[in-house]
Amino acid sequence: MQANVGTLDRAMRVIAGVVLIAATLLGFIGAWGWIGLVFIATGLLRFCPAYLPFGMSTCKTPDSK
Incomplete structure (x- = not known):
């Protein structure tokens, strides 16, 4: 698994x-809000299989300085 989620993308996820x-816990939305676990996992692991x-890839390349 090569990282494909950059810094800003990670924070937003x-x-x-x-x-x-x-x-979800406060009752504003239904059980579908648990999909937030996927966002947290992809942000922490720096890998998004949908990409x-x-x-x-939202990671910076070494050449883009």
Whole structure:
């Protein structure tokens, strides 16, 4: 597994995941809010399998300084 989730993408995923889980626990949204666990996991692991078929990566390349 090569990292394909960059720094800003990671932060946004973790924040979105926490917000979704909090909204579920507080009763604002239904059980679908537990999908936030996927956002948190992909943010912490720095790997998103949905990016693979498209060849996407939000990581900085060594040449982009």
